[in-house]
Amino acid sequence: MARLMAFDFGTKRLGIAVTDPLQIIATGLMTIHPKDAPSFLKDYLSKEEVTHFIVGEPKQMDSSPSESTRHVEAFINMLKKQFPQIKIERIDERFTSKMASHSIAQCGLKKSDREKKGLVDTVSAVIILQTYxxxxxxGF
Structure with a gap:
């Protein structure tokens, strides 16, 4: 089987997570700058097969689109254009950053490590992928 890949998109950082080839376990891969995504993905996809991109969809508490939705839409359009063979799914990402911060705090890391924003973005991508x-x- 091929992997699934999830993204927690931000204008400054893009958290990335992947599954194992059997699509059982979600694992944090890395955090990169969004502008580096096309070249990173081309390189990654030359080595690994990915069937689905799972993108966190930002929403307000009332389920309406958030202010960052337009940036996520631009990212999704880039994915569709550059990687048309890969299916794209969206998952509600409300509270993922808060859940990621809480999970990191429970791991017993030093405060300086817990405050690394890139780590929060990667763990958020893992939560998005695990939710999917x-x-x-x-069967949802």
């Missing part, structure tokens, strides 16, 4: 895996396994 859970929904898929329950």
């Amino acid at each position: 895996l859970d929904k898929r396994s329950f």
